Amino acid sequence: MEDRRSINEFPESYPMNEGDGAYSYAQNSRHQRRCIETAKESIKEAIVKKFDIKTLSAPLNSIFVADLGCSTGPNTFLAVQNIVDAIELKYQQSENEIPEFQVFFNDHASNDFNTLFKSFPPNRNYLTAAVPGSFYGRLFPKATVHIFHSSNSLNWLSKVPKEITDKTSPAWNKGRIHYTNAQKEVVEAYATQYAMDMESFLCARAEELAVGGLMVLLISAVPDVILSSDVTICTHLELLESCLVDMEKVGLVSEAELDSVNLPIYFPSPKEVMAAFGRSKRFSIEGIQEFGNQDNQVSLQTLTLTLRAGLGGVFEKHFGNDIVDEVFDRFSKKVATKFLNLNENQKTLLLSVLLKCKPND
Numbered sequence: 001m002e003d004r005r006s007i008n009e010f011p012e013s014y015p016m017n018e019g020d021g022a023y024s025y026a027q028n029s030r031h032q033r034r035c036i037e038t039a040k041e042s043i044k045e046a047i048v049k050k051f052d053i054k055t056l057s058a059p060l061n062s063i064f065v066a067d068l069g070c071s072t073g074p075n076t077f078l079a080v081q082n083i084v085d086a087i088e089l090k091y092q093q094s095e096n097e098i099p100e101f102q103v104f105f106n107d108h109a110s111n112d113f114n115t116l117f118k119s120f121p122p123n124r125n126y127l128t129a130a131v132p133g134s135f136y137g138r139l140f141p142k143a144t145v146h147i148f149h150s151s152n153s154l155n156w157l158s159k160v161p162k163e164i165t166d167k168t169s170p171a172w173n174k175g176r177i178h179y180t181n182a183q184k185e186v187v188e189a190y191a192t193q194y195a196m197d198m199e200s201f202l203c204a205r206a207e208e209l210a211v212g213g214l215m216v217l218l219i220s221a222v223p224d225v226i227l228s229s230d231v232t233i234c235t236h237l238e239l240l241e242s243c244l245v246d247m248e249k250v251g252l253v254s255e256a257e258l259d260s261v262n263l264p265i266y267f268p269s270p271k272e273v274m275a276a277f278g279r280s281k282r283f284s285i286e287g288i289q290e291f292g293n294q295d296n297q298v299s300l301q302t303l304t305l306t307l308r309a310g311l312g313g314v315f316e317k318h319f320g321n322d323i324v325d326e327v328f329d330r331f332s333k334k335v336a337t338k339f340l341n342l343n344e345n346q347k348t349l350l351l352s353v354l355l356k357c358k359p360n361d
């Protein structure tokens, strides 16, 4: 089957830090939680308004909700409960009997699902199941899922664009780890990978979403990708890169190691996100909201721990475990001298998009 891509086609995965210890994602994802909280009420309202019980194609004695890129919790529980509450409200308003809910938690197979399972809210009013695999391929049977949700996950590319590490390519990102302030070929390679990944994502979801089903996406974006060095998170990535460059200078990492590490993360502009939906033709945009900077008032320690919980895995995989402490120690010292100079207006946007699946022509 053409559209049923196996998870083996997407071999790169960099899960968030496992467990619930000091460096874990579970303990260090308040920034991502704030994104979910920021959009929560408007998402609930939009679902109540747009979730159309009558037009849904899949049987409705159960409602199937899936969170894509759920990580280890607890943020996913906040997001899925909001969706379950919204649908319950919809059923109450329409005086229909409230169905059972089944929530599927998806992430890469290498995600720490055990931590997720151990922290399921005890009083939840939904059944649970885990679905390991890349959301850039097929995960569910056709037309079965009523609501997809994904927050803070679609910024992860399926892979580092391959020309970035190709010495013979004009897009070779030598001595760099990201596209911020890189030459235009590097930025273009990332942008192309993002567009291809979004196409795969939307193609898979279009198959899996029940007709009339909804998809809620929370995506971190920037006003202009070329000017991404004006954006807080990209400034942080550059600072992180400068720590690795310093480490290379004193022989803690080799030149070859530095040249070959790149972050598979992309912050699109709202225009790119909309263009991806436009190309897909299988979804109608039912609502879009843009929220401002989510990075205000974060302590330096929180900032370092948040980045470490998210990106530590990339460095660990590439350089080995020993290097991770050193990178983030250096980062926390550097950011302490730079942080006060960061322009408060540096913009990271949060896009909240509600999509509806159109019937297949």
Ligand SMILES: C[S@@+](CC[C@H](N)C(=O)[O-])C[C@H]1O[C@@H](n2cnc3c(N)ncnc32)[C@H](O)[C@@H]1O
Pocket: 010, 014, 015, 016, 029, 032, 033, 036, 068, 069, 070, 071, 072, 075, 076, 106, 107, 108, 111, 133, 134, 135, 136, 150, 151, 152, 153, 156, 157, 158, 310
């Ligand atoms: C920053 S975390 C977000 C977790 C949670 N949704 C939240 O908002 O706190 C991103 C998650 O997306 C997952 N992820 C990235 N690419 C993925 C893919 N292709 N398929 C499934 N999960 C993916 C990562 O493993 C990680 O757990």
